[in-house]
Amino acid sequence: MTNEPALPPAASLDEELVRSGRDADITRRALVRAARRRFATEGYRATTVRHIAADVGVNVALISRYFGSKEGLFEACMNRTFDELDPRTRPAGVDEVIARLISHVAEAPNPDDPLQLLLLLRSSGDESADAIRRKTLEAYTEKLAEAAGWSADDPASQPLLLRAQMAIATMLGLVMLRTSTEVQPLTTASAAELAEPLEQVLRALLDGVAKQ
């Protein structure tokens, strides 16, 4: 086996909190956090509950205890990324949304922030987890499409839905390629180098709507 523990120690602040023990809620959240990292970067099957537990510094049994099963934990991860997509995001214009997307893939403040996108590409094979994933992707699509001028009532704007989803696909492909492979030049490209072509792509998809 080549896929050893690995993965930078994470050692986030909540590991401290957990280490001081005895708060189930904190522990649960820490488990979800660690699990999201693992699932997003390594995929469902390659991720072991023992590693997740070790990341957090607790015993494996807690995962079954709190989430019922590995798949339950995965589902909790999915639900969390679903929730995280709602918060802010008042309509906002195309320009702002594009800028936000670019910064998300290229110069995110938190280095494993873009990684979380990858979770949307991971499947456990479980139907209910997959349903959440689909729902999340579609909600995300609509949000993006709306910012570009899409409206459910306006027939002329319908192509924007597909276009928004293609924009998401592009982002996903980019992050995937940048992280999962060590391929050049993408991996070493700076945020600045990425920004220009990426903006052109996103504009081609989302800007200047009424092309037909």
Next chain:
Amino acid sequence: MTNEPALPPAASLDEELVRSGRDADITRRALVRAARRRFATEGYRATTVRHIAADVGVNVALISRYFGSKEGLFEACMNRTFDELDPRTRPAGVDEVIARLISHVAEAPNPDDPLQLLLLLRSSGDESADAIRRKTLEAYTEKLAEAAGWSADDPASQPLLLRAQMAIATMLGLVMLRTSTEVQPLTTASAAELAEPLEQVLRALLDGVAKQ
């Protein structure tokens, strides 16, 4: 476990050939074929050698026998997709390459033809297999970049390399989203609906080179 045998029976013509037994070369090829389907669609870990063997209709032990290990088989798959990217492809112009890319993702003759692209996103964690994957991606990138006017000697054309790779990322993201999730509207979009926005994206990346 929810990820049962599944995967449409494949039942390709070479299953017939194999069934009539006693030709190691045919069997080997059939194994690689089946393995590529599995690895590409389900990933390395989720794919079991037993399933692959069952797809072909031979005994599991043959995989270890012919390829040394599961990873050896995976490596053979990678090598094959590497080889498949060479064949034809005289330089060709941007237009032609773009058209070819579009048809590859949208209206491929063989339904699991686009799936093979996904293999480039799969990792076994093995260093040597990953090296082949990286090499393949980079060769593919250069080929695409060349078609768009890139040349190793021309400093002004260097950004095209990154842009070509972003085009590949887009294709990968698209195929990934279309196959691995059942997300709407991408999954049900027709080739014709995809073609227009996809062409715009690819042109934004590869056409009208000398932007700087």
Next chain:
DNA sequence: GGCACTAGTAAACGTGGGTTGACTTGGTTG
């Protein structure tokens, strides 16, 4: 026909990893 060689099979082994159930620890309440 006998012999050697290779394609393929059958069954068992070892182990990684998800899950379970009994136990321990520590804080809270009366």
Next chain:
DNA sequence: CAACCAAGTCAACCCACGTTTACTAGTGCC
């Protein structure tokens, strides 16, 4: 302090899966 309960640990279980070893069955050659 005793009693209780929730948080957390430990050890064992069990099964899926990659791999190995011993065996069977076709095929061609003398």
